[in-house]
Amino acid sequence: MRNFKAVFKRELKSYFESPVAYVFIVIFLLATSGCTFFISRFFETRAATLDPFFIWHPWLYLFLVPAVGMRLWSEERKSGTIELLFTLPITLGQALAGKFMAAWLFIGIALFLTFPMVLTVAYLGSPDYGIIFSSYLGSFLLAGGFLSVTCLFSAMTKNQVISFVLSVVACFAMLMLGVGVFTDFLNGFLPVWLSEAISAFSFFTHYQGFQRGLIDSRDLVYFVSVIFFMLAANALVLERKKAE
């Protein structure tokens, strides 16, 4: 636990000590509110709901989360600090969890800073706070899912750009599996049970549940298992690649 905390604190601090963190937060806030107000025409819908806000999250995370996570391991490997980290009395699991949680919390903080959105709908009418809460939870879990995928790809290469591109592609695939157009396309030639099974693996499918105000244990289990699975794969990749 002490080692986890040490890594966690170091990582989190390093986010806030670099200008990249502030750039990220500003872009995230501008992009979410920009999409909500100008593309979804939030005010014109005249409904006290945050749907037009949350609908954009998967598409923004698609680029922003890999941007946050791309350096996680690739930079350690490139600068050689990984040799330092893994000759300190610290386990792979502690290092992995510390780094992941710090990045996740960082994204969580950016997400938290969108609270003026909530104030706005509260001012406009009387929104369903249950749905808002579950939507935020879903959004946070979705970010965690994307981040775990990014972590994995960041361990595979020393090059941050490659790590970014691969992560975006992989996250895009994980998302698209469940998006309407794609499932319709699959339905065209696959039996329904199969295309449903495929879309059950998608981030999108599970994210939608939260948006409807449902906190379904299956969705929770899904995100938690995706994160665990990706981090376990991450550990295996690191074990093999750390010294290269």
Next chain:
Amino acid sequence: MIAVQSLTRHFGSIKAVDNISFTVNKGEILGFLGPNGAGKSTTMKMITTFLPPTSGTATVGGFDVISQPLEARAKIGYLPESSPSYRDMNVFDFLMFAAEVRGYDGDERLKRVKDIMATCNLKEVAFQQIDTLSKGFRQRVGFAQAFLHDPEYLILDEPTDGLDPNQKQEVRNLIRQMGREKCIILSTHILEEVEAVCSRAIIIGEGKIVADGSPEELRSKSKLHGAITLELIGVDRKDALNSLEKVQWVDRVTDLSSEQSSETATGDDSGKKILKLRMFPMSGHSIAQETARFIHQRNWQVDGFAVEKGDLNEVFYNLTKGAAAR
């Protein structure tokens, strides 16, 4: 004690480390020598648990690096090659992080960090970002991190690389001083450094140990070892060469001043020129005593008389030139 047992590491078809075994005891300072790519860093990475061996193993203070890596790491202080550190942190934060992972907290942690910053002359840059430090200072940060927990075992990969001459000297003193109660392995390309600090040296070539012994022992493998360099004034060259060759146990005598002297000899026949000779002994014999007696008998005027200890550079070259030629 660090015990390395048939350690082997392949990278694809490259045998970076090929069946290396040795032990290092407390109080020993072992110098690792070898040409570039010999496998020094790879061996150190395996001893520090970073790199899993292809076969063989090592134990550090009784802990196996494969099955008990955390216990082994806790006992080791490691300075990796070119001392990587988190460049976006400042020196103080970085050392505080290392101290925390090493298990210190509260006042103890702060005290450790302050002490080590004083030892490594880092106080003036404590709050400077590591990225902006000069190479030598970054190297010192690496040291500070390695010495922080006063480890029993120190593994230092090219510790004086990038330091100025004063710092080099200081680091050597520090290592020598710590070597009394610790067990240290360091790698270097500076042969004088080995003679200055190491109690023992291992030369590696192409992943194999090609020599293992004290610096004196290694030096004695040199052809020069035990030879006498002689400077005589006003002595006839031919006479000197012929007569010195007959001294007991002398193998051969060469004229070190032959090139220059041939001209000066014809131009100026006063006989007041210096003749520089080198006498090589038959192996395993000392010729100093006999030579001195002989010179005394002939009543030659001597300007210089030196018994050569041998040249590590030459030994190093002869043992590893196979690798260099490849």
